[in-house]
Amino acid sequence: MAAERFEIAIAGGGPAGIACAAVLAQAGVPGLLIDEHPRLGGPGLRDAAGAFSPFAPAWARTVRAIRSLKKEALTVLPRTGLIGIEPGPRLLLAPEEGGLREIACRRLVIATGARERFLPFPGWTLPGVIATGAVQMLLKQGILPAADFVVGGAGPFLLAVAADIVRRGGRVRALANESRLADLLPPPGLLAGQGVKILDGLLRTLRVLVSGTRIAHGTRLLEARGAGRLQAVVTARVDKSGRHLPGTERVVPAALLAMGFGFTANIEPAQLAGCPLFFEDTLGGWLVQTDESLRTGVEGIYAAGEVTGVGGAEKSLLEGRLAGLAILEEMGRLDAAGRGEITRLQRKRKALLSFGRWFNRPSRFAAACRTNWFASLPDELTICRCEEVRLRDIRRTLAAGCRTPAGIKKATRCGMGVCQGNTCKGILQEVVAALTGGPPGGFPPPSVRAPLRPVDLGLLGGDTV
């Protein structure tokens, strides 16, 4: 089957993909931008019209970039799933309607973003336990999903979400952040370049405190309770070695728990394309390796945004633009001013990576804490939500002689379900690391095969259009 040809394909219509597309479209390079959501912007910036932070230059820039795209001869395919990548690069796409499409391109930019990172606790499968990012997206769409919330997990993002909830009229009954306050404070080096963000953080803190929310650090989500849906959240303080302190439990009634433990990059498409990866816990875990111009280890493939290091929308916008300029340079279509901008962006990127490291570090617990935490979790805790694999199954399989997450996956079906392990494979790595005393990142991420998203058998076996 002959594939449709494009000079450049961009996978992911978040800030990185949009910024990259904007650069290329302005230069008149015919490109293709795909995203599985109906609207561009990515989960963070999609509903920019609903943005309510006064300190959101990234959002304004994204909106402008999206508008500029519409004027250019760029092919945009929203509601289109990326199913597979093969050498070439060739892409297999599944539009929400119609048959599969096969695309051949000279260059591919992988800008597939990040997803929220979850750690399991009893009751985390109850309806009403929702990702912090999901709650924020609802608020941006103008919907307050409940009256009473608990916000919990780890990392600095919890405060941002709590502030957004309060601002939109919700009550946050408790903010339980397992990170220590000291770990959440930005180092002086960051204050210089990121003053606006930090000021924003202070204002948010103030807003949450004024609303009467109890902000507790070093405090764990011990359990989510409810019959059929969330009704209450149990929190407890933890000591520095990750043991929860008996007697400090609090039961907080809530209709929704906004929960998150930082972010992790959507590296799967890059992994499928054969791009070399590296592990840096404080940049989000497993990430795509690139050079300074964002070229991956595979000829013709670039990576931009969260997949090179979780660092937020500003970093993604920068990297999208950088990747676009680098491609233009390779094509011999960049003037001296453009080359100067590449150098400036490369320098600024370093500062944004430092911000990323600060942002991610508090959600990555020390090895001893992880071990103590997982050791305390009950056998019946669900690890794999799709296949209902329990912690008991994993403990047993380790005892039976399996040593790696890949082996445990086969033995227990953990990660074999319909989400393709995207929710639990990171958890499984953490569990195995914690229970065997190994370092996180000590195991390679499990292998990835097409389809990257479920695709109907009829589509797979049908003709490409």
Add this chain to the structure above:
Amino acid sequence: MNETAADVAIVGAGVIGAAIAFYLTRRGIRPLVIEKEDPAAGSSGACDGLVFLQSKKPGLHLELAIESRRRFEELAQVLGPEIEFRPSGGLCLIENEDELAALGRSIAAQRAGGLPVELIAGEEVRRLEPLVSERILAAGFSPLDAQVNPYALTFALLRAARAGGARLLGGEPVVGIETAAGRVRAVRTPRRRIAVPIVVNAAGAHAPEIGRLAGVEVPITPRRGQLLVTAARPPLLRHGLISARYIAAKFNPELARSGEMGFSLEQAESGNLLIGSTREFAGYDRRTSFEGIRAVARRVLPVFPALASLPVIRTFAGLRPYTPDGLPILGPVASMEGFLMAAGHEGDGIALSAITGEMLAAHIAGDSPRFPLEPFRLERFSTAEAA
């Protein structure tokens, strides 16, 4: 470096290595199973769970498979329901006159060889499996065809073997086999030397590498099979299902050369459908390809049009250990005393695991196996060449 010793070392913790360990412990022999990754990390963890008899060539191959199948009832008793053994019966689906003719001959020969199998009409096929389309003219049906969970079988065999005294050394590749005066003395991993008089090569598609360590040429080639896995559904299929194309190709090499592939289909106990499979020589590449997975989907859709709306959630590829004559390589190797082969089952490893385990265990224990090893020995290839 650690020095240790064992009576028997089995290289590979796939279903074959696990079965040999299991049957050895039943004879009071405690082997050491050495696995470079985790159990079932290779082909035993990348296949479907069909324990099929209709697909076996009448004669030696079928007899071996029937002997193996007999032992599955007992394995299910001993290992428990976790292996998900189901004597579900199997259908071999016929799409055209060529296949019908070939299957007619195959069934006659298989019946003569002791397999209960019959030809049933299209209407009867659709009564047994309502999702089968009108495209199917008829089918071979055998009540002995069955299904099992291949990983669960491998893990259960290993667990039982360990309970019987076997040891598992996981995450250590065998990097050397020491020999002296034409016999095996020890195996080495990066972390230890294990003095051992008997080494069983159960390394599946990697058996040639292990053979080379002992100076033994093993004519096994990896043959890639790509499979699709659908989302779990309530029961849709009741039997193991394969295309008669596979059998027809054995009788009529012209069909094999035509390029039209067969297919296999089963619903695992988890509710997921497993649909296979390509048969390609692609070296040790375990990736799936657009071409491969789409070919499998395209092949099965006309026969099961109702499955078009089922989401495919995963694909995977396994490397089947292919031998030139389609039979496994089992038993002692003439050129190297103490070096035994148990590999080369291609797509039959799960089905033949039980008998392979028993034959090797009996040989190692010094008994004459219930089923003769002679026809399966490595030397058959050099004899054929000499002739």
Add this chain to the structure above:
Amino acid sequence: MSGRRLPYPARGAPVAIRLNGRPVTAFAGETVFAVLCHEGVFALRRGGPGRPPRGALCGMGVCQECRVTIDGTPDRRACMTLVAEGMEIETDGR
């Protein structure tokens, strides 16, 4: 109903849909997930053994927990689908 709509500059035109057979007014541009939350429908499907109720988790297309039946097609992700006039949404978590 447990959620509520906030003042929102970009809210689209009203859209009539049905949720588990019940007529519901949503607004163009909203995801099915947003409408389900607004209507207080958090249990969307049943999980494995014991069939415990399950609801949306990630909201960004990854976790597959928000699968519902839309216009007769099962396994559509509520978080990745925008409402449309006449849409029929069925959940299995009741």
